[in-house]
Each structure stands twice: as structure tokens, then as C-alpha cells.
Amino acid sequence: MDFRIPAEIIEELASYKDFVSNRLTPNLGGWYAQKQIPREFFVELGANGWLGLQSRDQELREHNPLKAALLMEHLGTVSPGVGVAVLAHVSLGTQAIILFGNDTQKELYLPFAARGETLICLGNTEPGAGSDVASIAATATKVEGGWILKGVKSFVTNGYISDLAVVTAVSDPEAGRSSRISMFLVDLGSKGISRTKLHKEVWIPSDLTRIKLEEVFVPDANLLGRRGRGLQQVLEIFTNSRITIAALTLGTAEGGFRKGVEHARKRQAFGNRLIEFQAKSFEIADFYSKIESIRMLLWKTCWEKEQGMDFRLGASIAKYLSVEAARAIGLWAADLFGAASVIYEHPIHKYPMDAWASSLGEGTQDIQKLIIFRELMKQDMPW
DSSP states (O other): OOOOOOOOHHHHHHHHHHHHIIIIIGGHHHHHHOOOOOOHHHHHHHTTTOSSEEETTTTEEEOOOOHHHHHHHHHHOOOOHHHHHIIIIIIIIIIHHHHHHHHHHHHHHHHHHHTTTSSEEEEOOTTSSSSSSGGGOOOEEEEEEEEEEEEEEEEEEEETTEEEEEEEESSSSTTOTTTEEEEEEETTTTTTTEEOOOOOOOTSSSSSEEEEEEEEEEEGGEEEESSHHHHHHHHHHHHHHHHHHHHHHHHHHHHHHHHHHHHHHHEEETTTGGGSSSHHHHHHHOOOOOOOOHHHHHHHHHHHHHHOOOOHHHHHHHHHHHHHHHHHHHHHHHHHGGGGSSSTSSSSHHHHHHHHTTTTSSOOOOHHHHHHHHHHHHHHOOO
């Protein structure tokens, strides 16, 4: 395996970093205060081909997994909150159509999603259904020409600013647990939909929204994938997105680490800079080693996906370890800044908070351990 990043990705990553420095970094303070990301930011990302799809030879093609991970990692170092908003559109909403959309749905929605003109979110979690995906209660009743959806979707990232939602609902209540759910594309401007933005203190400035569906009509053409396969489909979306959220969380760890080291070089205590204390130097070495080891695992997982191999195990390990590292590093960096770190507006404040949030996306830490164990037991290993 060649660990060198291809030259074309290096070149594009350099342009991306310049864009982030010039367009995102100077505006973050205002976006954090407003707790909102301007729609034009997504359009600008799309214009540069940075929303998961690029036009090549007059055809939209999905990003190389390594390129997607590198873009998300860098965004995570600067603003995990902006990063998760991009992730929700690219790796959850748009990814659902890439994986399960028919030709008509792809032609209808993907070009606009790639340009950032149509934003797509995923509505799966409910007040009584989180890790246990199969226990959702939203219903889809078949009627002439389509379906009537009813229920509540909670904690939807980008739910307030999106135009379209990928929604799971129980379409066949008498069927077995694994074949009772279907997936639908729902126009969020439809009659019967109400949205409430929820107050949160993590992953700012992205929004978290409750979407209520009251007798919402969805045409037959908006059934996404196969009827009764919604559970399997949403789990496959999460599997793919674990690479992206692992990259985002790795960036969160790296961003906190950089700020912590930078501060340790400057701050004086007991006559020395913090970085000159052996205890701190050992901590820095330990955390850097963790970041590098997780990055190598993540790149390997990206390679497995690109080769068409089973990447489920690697994606869950990368997600699990990146969260553990981001949690530890975020708190460590905050400690270095002392009392200043508790101030909401302080640059270091978001890193431990956003590491906490990362543990919940695409499956909690316990869910990742469950997946890792199950995948491990499938392997023919000489125990």
C-alpha cells in the first residue's frame, strides 16, 4: 500500500485550505454568535466541487474516499460544527440518494445537491429511538399515488436549513423487525411539516432540529430504495458515514492538539514554559502518536472502501478511537488554557464539547464496540 497522497489530491487540498482560511476562519465568530451557517457557504463549497461529488467527463462522480476524509479532517481542525453540517449533507443526505436512488431520483436531486443549491438531511432518530434504529415509531400509510407520513424526527442536523429530508418510517407494521421500515424523500416545504430548532451547546454553528410530520403526503416516486429495506439502508448509510465522522473527529482532536501545543510554547508557569515540563512533553508525544496511528487506520479504511472491500470493521475502529482521542485531547488542551477555556467565545472551548458530540453521531461508543466485536467474530482468526 502506497501511503503517499496523490499529487492531484495534494493540490486540491491546498486550494481547499486556502478557501477555509479566507472564507471560513474570518467569519466563524459571527456564525457562532448567530448559531447559523449561511446557505451561500454551501454554494461556494459546491462551486469548487467540495460537496462529495465532482463533475468529470460530463458525469457526477463521488469523491475518492481518501480525498473526502482529508477534506473533512481539515474542516474539523478549524470548526467541527461547520464540518458536521457539511457531513450531514454529503455523507447522510446525499449519500442516501447515491446508494439507493433510482436514475430519475439521482438526475433530479444530485446535481443540485452537488452545487449546494439543495441541502439534504437525514431524519431517523426519534424521541424513543436512537441506537435501536429498528424501534422507530413514525408511520408511512399507503394511499393512492403515494404515502401519508406521520411522526416526529428528533435531533436532525441541518433539519432547519435543508430543503429535502431522507426519512425512515414504518411502512409494514405487521412485518418482521428487519422488514417493516421504508425510506422516503420528503420535501420539507410540504404541507403538514413543522420544524423547531433545538438549543444546543455542541457543534455550533450547525443546527439541530425537531421535524414533525402531520399527515404529510409523499408521492410513490419518492420511495427511496426498496420497500421494507429502510433499516438495512439507513445502517449502510451510517457505515459509509463512519469514515467521514472519524475524519471529522480526528480533525477535532488535531485542532485541539495544535492549540494546546501552541499555548504550551507560550504560557509561563513556575519560571518555565509549559512545554518545558517533562510531564507535558510526554503528554504531547502520547497524543501525537495517537493522532498519527488513527490517521493511518483511517487511510487504510479509505483504501479498503476504494478497493470495494469490506470496510465495516475499520470504519468502526477508526470512529471509536478518534472519539477516545478527541475527548482526551480536548480536555487536555482546555486544561492548559485554565479558566479561560470555560468561556463560550474562547477558541479552545469548542474542542472538548464537539468531541463529546462526535461520540453520538453514527453510533455511540458502545455501538461501535458492538460492531467491532461482531465483525471480529466473523473472521477466521487463530485464537
